[in-house]
Amino acid sequence: MSASLQQVADNLYYLKLDKIENCTLCGKRLLEYIAQLKIPIESRLILNIGENKCFKVCNAEFLDGMTQFKSVAYVVKEETATYDRWTHAMLVHKKNTNTQYCDSYDEAYEWSISQDKKNA
Numbered sequence: 001m002s003a004s005l006q007q008v009a010d011n012l013y014y015l016k017l018d019k020i021e022n023c024t025l026c027g028k029r030l031l032e033y034i035a036q037l038k039i040p041i042e043s044r045l046i047l048n049i050g051e052n053k054c055f056k057v058c059n060a061e062f063l064d065g066m067t068q069f070k071s072v073a074y075v076v077k078e079e080t081a082t083y084d085r086w087t088h089a090m091l092v093h094k095k096n097t098n099t100q101y102c103d104s105y106d107e108a109y110e111w112s113i114s115q116d117k118k119n120a
Contacts, residue, residue, distance in 0.1 A: 009109075012113070014046045047075065048108075071099070075105060
């Protein structure tokens, strides 16, 4: 399993999930990152699930972690014939209603930065 959470700007974090084999570990890892990095509650998140096939059954700890952030910019790429990314994206949105769907990291970053400027 590969998951990395890094700070990319003031109060803006990027979480990329890659080759997740166990959804339970995904949620625990996110909560560990939040605690270790002492991420403030008003921070923003860019979420990229990579090539993972996160389905409509998602780990509760992971979804609870979404409430830690003021906003979530979810990088949603096109769905395929066998997998619809929007199902998982909607689960995240239910936990954090300030979720924006973006086509790329760059778009997610720009939207997140604009949210800070709008609230300044």
